[in-house]
Amino acid sequence: MSRTRHRGHRDTPPPRTGDSEIAVLRGFLDYLRGSIAGKVDGAPDPQARTAAVPSGTNLLGLLNHLTFVERAMFLGDHVTDWQATFHAAPADGVADVVARYRETVQRANDVLDGCTDPGAPVPRPRPGRPGPSIRWALTHMIEETGRHAGHADILRELIDGATGR
Numbered sequence: 141m142s143r144t145r146h147r148g149h150r151d152t153p154p155p156r157t158g159d160s161e162i163a164v165l166r167g168f169l170d171y172l173r174g175s176i177a178g179k180v181d182g183a184p185d186p187q188a189r190t191a192a193v194p195s196g197t198n199l200l201g202l203l204n205h206l207t208f209v210e211r212a213m214f215l216g217d218h219v220t221d222w223q224a225t226f227h228a229a230p231a232d233g234v235a236d237v238v239a240r241y242r243e244t245v246q247r248a249n250d251v252l253d254g255c256t257d258p259g260a261p262v263p264r265p266r267p268g269r270p271g272p273s274i275r276w277a278l279t280h281m282i283e284e285t286g287r288h289a290g291h292a293d294i295l296r297e298l299i300d301g302a303t304g305r
Contacts, residue, residue, distance in 0.1 A: 161258050165278035173245050176289040179296050181238045187299045188234050199295050200228040200237050202288045207241045209284055213277050214248035216264035
C-alpha cells in the first residue's frame with residue numbers, strides 16, 4: 141500500500157556518514173535533529189502547541205523538551221523538572237522554539253567537534269559530576285530524538301496532513 145503525502149516534506153533517506161563510530165553516530169543524530177526541526181518548522185500556531193492526544197503531547201512541547209535534553213547532555217545544564225520541559229512558554233511561537241533548538245544543536249555540535257574518543261566522557265561543565273561517555277550520550281540522543289521525531293510526525297500529520305521526513 142502506498143502512502144499518500146499531503147503538503148508534506150519530501151522523504152529523506154538515512155544519512156551517508158563517515159567510517160568512524162563517532163561519525164556514524166553524529167550523522168544519524170544530525171539526521172534526526174533535522175527531521176524533527178523540519179517537522180515543527182512552519183506548523184501553524186496555535187495547533188502546534190495544542191495537545192492532539194490525551195497525554196498532552198504537542199509539537200512545540202516535544203521540540204522544547206529536546207532542547208533541554210541537548211543542553212543537559214552536551215552543555216551541562218541542570219534540569220529540575222523534566223515534565224515542565226514538555227511545554228513551551230506561552231510567548232514562544234513556532235519560529236522561536238525552532239530557532240532555540242537549532243542554536244542549541246549548534247552549540248552541542250561545537251562541543252562534540254572536539255570529541256574524538258567515543259569512550260571519553262562528554263566534556264560538560266558540571267563540577268563534581270562527570271558526563272557519560274560520548275558513545276553513550278550520542279546513542280541516548282539518537283534514541284530520544286528518534287522517539288520524539290516519530291511522535292512529531294504523527295502530530296504534524298494530524299494538524300495539517302504534512303508527512304515525510
